[in-house]
Each structure stands twice: as C-alpha cells, then as structure tokens.
Amino acid sequence: MRYTLLAVFAGAAATLAACSGGSPQAQAPYVPTPDQTTLLPQTGEAPLKPGASPQAGCPVDNATLEKALAADPAITAAVQLGKGLTDISCAVGYATARTEGDRATVLFHYDGAKKMWVAVSGAARNGCDPVPPDVRKQLKNCA
Numbered sequence: 001m002r003y004t005l006l007a008v009f010a011g012a013a014a015t016l017a018a019c020s021g022g023s024p025q026a027q028a029p030y031v032p033t034p035d036q037t038t039l040l041p042q043t044g045e046a047p048l049k050p051g052a053s054p055q056a057g058c059p060v061d062n063a064t065l066e067k068a069l070a071a072d073p074a075i076t077a078a079v080q081l082g083k084g085l086t087d088i089s090c091a092v093g094y095a096t097a098r099t100e101g102d103r104a105t106v107l108f109h110y111d112g113a114k115k116m117w118v119a120v121s122g123a124a125r126n127g128c129d130p131v132p133p134d135v136r137k138q139l140k141n142c143a
Contacts, residue, residue, distance in 0.1 A: 056092050056110060056112075057090070057093060057095075057115075057117060058091060058093075060090050060110075060117060061088070062084055062085045062086070062088055062097065065095060065097050065117060066081070066084060066085055067117075068108055068117040069081070069085070069106060069119045069122070072118075075119045075120075075121065075122040076122075078122050078123065079099045079102060079106060079123075080101025080102040080104070081099050081100070082101030083100040085098065085099060086098050089138075089139045089140040089141055090139075091135050091138035092135045093109060093135075094107065094108065094109055094110070094131050094135055094139060095107075095108040095109075095117065095139075096108070096140070096141035096142060097141070098141060099122070102124060103124070104123055104124045105122070105123065105124075105127055105128070105141045106119060106121070106127075107121045107122070107127050107128055107130070109130075128141075128142035
C-alpha cells in the first residue's frame, strides 16, 4: 500500500507539472510585487502634488478653495456658489475659480506664512485687479 500511495502522489505531481508547463522543482518561489507588499504608514508632512510649491500653493483643488471661500462670509454672500467651484486656474500664489451658480469669478491668494488659501474677491466681472500683470496672464479667468 505504501508503494501505491507513492505512485499516486508521484502521478499527481507529474500531472500538475504537466498542467502548469513545468516540473514542480522548476517553479520559481513567490516574490510579491511592490503593489502587493504591505506599505508602512507614512510619517511626516504629506507629499506635495506634482508641480506643487509650498510657497505658491499651486496646484490647488476645488475642495480647498471652497473651504477658503466659506471662511469669508462677505464674499460667500456676494456670489452664488451653486454646486461648487469649477474652472480652477492657479499660478504663483493666486488662483481663480468660477462658481457654478452665477458663473462669477472668485479670486484667491495663497498666504505662505499661514500655508492656506484666502478668498480675496468674488464678482461676476473681473476681480483680478490685485494680481500682478505677469501672473494675471497665467490665470485663465482673469481678462
């Protein structure tokens, strides 16, 4: 009986090897790829988005700008946010976005000392007067 079981196991191993295209000894050991390994938690400051600058704050997303807009009740009252901000443009510490409600342009400035965006103005007409002319040319919502 011992020889019969050995023969069965040997036959099964040969069948599996034939199905997998090689012998059991030829199989490479399992090595996980980088995306299959467990990553350790990141410590320290969050990495910047590609092209971001801690001094200039760019690029910036709509959630960050909507938070800055909500922090200024006067500008929030002057524009109709609707579903949110769209058409964001960012350059050298300034950003503009359009409101979905009344398509007003909202101007933001990045405060490097506080490392946060601040709403500067919001109007249906161009409110980019405080932006330096060379930067204004880079913002698509400034005429």
